[in-house]
Amino acid sequence: MEGKDNIVMFPFMAQGHINPFLSLALHLHSLHPHLTITFVNTPRNISTLQHSFPPSRRLLFRSLPFLSSQHPGLPPDVENTDSLPYPLVIRLLQASLSLRPSFARLLQELVHDSRGSGSVCVVADIFFGWTAPLARELGVFHAVFCGTSGYGLACYYSIWRSLPHRSTDAEEFLLEDFREASIIHVTQLPLTISEADGSDPWSLFQEHNLSAWSASNAILFNSVSEFDEVGFEYFRRKLGVKVWPVGPVFLPQGSSGSSGEERCLEWLDTKKERSVLYISFGTMNTISLSHMMELALALESSGKDFIWVVRPPMGFDITSEFRGDEWLPKGFEERVGKSGKGLLVRTWAPQVKILSHRALSVFLTHCGWNSVLEALSHGVPMLGWPMAAEQFFNTKLLEERMGVCIEFVRGKTCKIHHEELRAKIETVMGDTERGRGVRRRAEEAMEVLRDAIRVGKDGSKGSSLKGLEEFMSAATTKEGGLANGNGNGNKNNGSHQGS
Numbered sequence: 001m002e003g004k005d006n007i008v009m010f011p012f013m014a015q016g017h018i019n020p021f022l023s024l025a026l027h028l029h030s031l032h033p034h035l036t037i038t039f040v041n042t043p044r045n046i047s048t049l050q051h052s053f054p055p056s057r058r059l060l061f062r063s064l065p066f067l068s069s070q071h072p073g074l075p076p077d078v079e080n081t082d083s084l085p086y087p088l089v090i091r092l093l094q095a096s097l098s099l100r101p102s103f104a105r106l107l108q109e110l111v112h113d114s115r116g117s118g119s120v121c122v123v124a125d126i127f128f129g130w131t132a133p134l135a136r137e138l139g140v141f142h143a144v145f146c147g148t149s150g151y152g153l154a155c156y157y158s159i160w161r162s163l164p165h166r167s168t169d170a171e172e173f174l175l176e177d178f179r180e181a182s183i184i185h186v187t188q189l190p191l192t193i194s195e196a197d198g199s200d201p202w203s204l205f206q207e208h209n210l211s212a213w214s215a216s217n218a219i220l221f222n223s224v225s226e227f228d229e230v231g232f233e234y235f236r237r238k239l240g241v242k243v244w245p246v247g248p249v250f251l252p253q254g255s256s257g258s259s260g261e262e263r264c265l266e267w268l269d270t271k272k273e274r275s276v277l278y279i280s281f282g283t284m285n286t287i288s289l290s291h292m293m294e295l296a297l298a299l300e301s302s303g304k305d306f307i308w309v310v311r312p313p314m315g316f317d318i319t320s321e322f323r324g325d326e327w328l329p330k331g332f333e334e335r336v337g338k339s340g341k342g343l344l345v346r347t348w349a350p351q352v353k354i355l356s357h358r359a360l361s362v363f364l365t366h367c368g369w370n371s372v373l374e375a376l377s378h379g380v381p382m383l384g385w386p387m388a389a390e391q392f393f394n395t396k397l398l399e400e401r402m403g404v405c406i407e408f409v410r411g412k413t414c415k416i417h418h419e420e421l422r423a424k425i426e427t428v429m430g431d432t433e434r435g436r437g438v439r440r441r442a443e444e445a446m447e448v449l450r451d452a453i454r455v456g457k458d459g460s461k462g463s464s465l466k467g468l469e470e471f472m473s474a475a476t477t478k479e480g481g482l483a484n485g486n487g488n489g490n491k492n493n494g495s496h497q498g499s
C-alpha cells in the first residue's frame with residue numbers, strides 16, 4: 001500500500017465515539033504501517049489525544065476551530081459530551097454542523113496533496129452525515145463508522161426515519177422496513193425518540209443527518225457478521241451501500257498505575273473464581289436516587305460480591321463528589337466494606353482489567369456497545385439496564401437473539417423493587433438453567449469475536465479481517481472510484497461480497 005493513501009477519521013465529540021475511532025485507527029495503522037491516518041476533531045479533544053500518543057509521521061492529529069461560547073445553550077469551553085448534562089447533547093450536535101467549512105477546507109487540501117500519488121478516504125461518525133455529500137462532491141470515498149451493533153443501529157435508524165409510535169395507540173409495534181427486529185415496545189424507545197414529534201430539535205437534526213447517509217459509499221461496524229448479519233443486511237437493503245464488519249477493535253490497555261486501579265485488582269484477587277458482579281453504566285449515564293437505593297438493597301440482600309462504579313444520581317451534577325451517606329441506604333457502604341462483600345468505586349474503574357479477571361462473573365451494564373464488546377471478548381454474560389440511544393435495541397439483540405444477557409431494568413423512570421432485582425442477580429449468577437445458558441453462550445460469543453480477527457495457520461482470515469481488507473481495497477484503488485476522481489465509481493446496488 002502506498003504511503004500517500006490517507007484515511008481521514010472524524011468522530012463526534014464524545015468519548016464513547018472517539019474511542020472506537022481511535023481503536024480502528026490504531027488497528028489500521030498496525031495492519032498497514034505505510035498508510036497515513038489523519039484523525040480530526042476539535043482542539044481540546046485533539047490536545048488530549050496528542051498527549052496520549054507519541055508523534056508519528058503516519059498518525060496525524062488535526063484540529064478544527066470550535067468555540068462553544070458561540071453556540072446558544074452551550075457552556076463555554078465545552079467540546080465533549082463527558083462534561084455535558086444529557087439534555088444538552090443535542091446542542092453540541094447542532095453546534096457540530098459549524099465544523100463543515102473548516103473540514104471541507106482540510107479535505108480539499110488533502111485531496112490536492114494526494115493527486116496522482118494516492119487516495120483520500122473519509123471515515124465519519126454516524127452523527128456527521130453531512131460529510132457524505134461533501135466527500136462525494138470532492139470525489140472521495142466515504143464510509144460511516146458505527147461503534148455500535150448493526151441490529152441496534154438498524155432499529156434506531158428505522159424508528160427515527162418513520163417515528164412509527166406516533167401513528168398508533170398500541171404499546172407494541174413492528175418496524176415496517178425491519179420486521180426482522182420483531183416487536184418493539186414503547187418502553188424500549190429512548191426518551192429522545194419517545195418524545196419526538198417530527199418538529200423537535202432531535203427530529204430536525206436526525207432528518208438531515210440520516211438522510212445524508214444515502215450519499216455515503218459504505219458503512220463499517222465495530223461488530224461481527226456471525227451474530228449481527230441481520231442488522232448489516234438492513235442497511236444494504238435500505239441504502240444500497242456496502243456494509244463491512246471490522247470489529248471488535250479496542251484501545252490497547254496499559255496500566256494507569258493509579259491507587260484506584262490497584263485497589264480494585266487487589267480486592268478481586270481475594271475473591272473466588274466467577275463470584276463477582278461488576279456494575280457500571282458508562283461515562284454519561286447514571287440512575288435515579290430511588291433506583292440507586294433499590295439496587296443497593298438488592299446487592300446487599302443477595303449476598304453476592306460486587307464492584308460498583310458509583311456516580312451522583314440523576315438531578316445532581318454527575319461530576320460532583322459522590323455522597324454515599326445521602327444517596328445510599330444508611331450504613332450501606334460501611335457494612336459492605338467491613339464484610340468485604342462490596343467495593344464502591346468513585347467515577348472510574350479499570351473496566352477491561354476487571355472484566356478479564358478470573359473472579360468476574362457477570363456485568364451489570366447500560367449495554368453501550370463498547371462495554372458489550374469488552375464483556376463478550378472475555379466471555380462475561382450481562383445484566384442489561386439500557387438507558388438511552390440504541391442501548392435498548394442492543395439489549396434486545398443480546399437477550400433475544402444471542403442469549404448472552406438478561407434484561408435487568410428498562411430505562412431511567414420505571415418503577416423497580418429490590419426483591420425483583422435480587423432475583424435476577426441470583427438467576428444469572430447462580431446454578432440455574434438460565435444462568436448456565438447465558439454463561440455458556442457468552443463464552444461462545446467470545447470465541448466468535450476472536451475468530452473474526454484471527455489469521456489461521458493456513459492463512460485463512462476471520463470475517464472482520466476480510467471486511468477490513470475489502471474496505472481498504474475499495475477505498476484506495478480505482479475500484480473505489482478515487483484514483484480518477486469519480487466519487488460515485490464504487491456505488492453499488494446493495495450487493496455485498498464481504499461479511
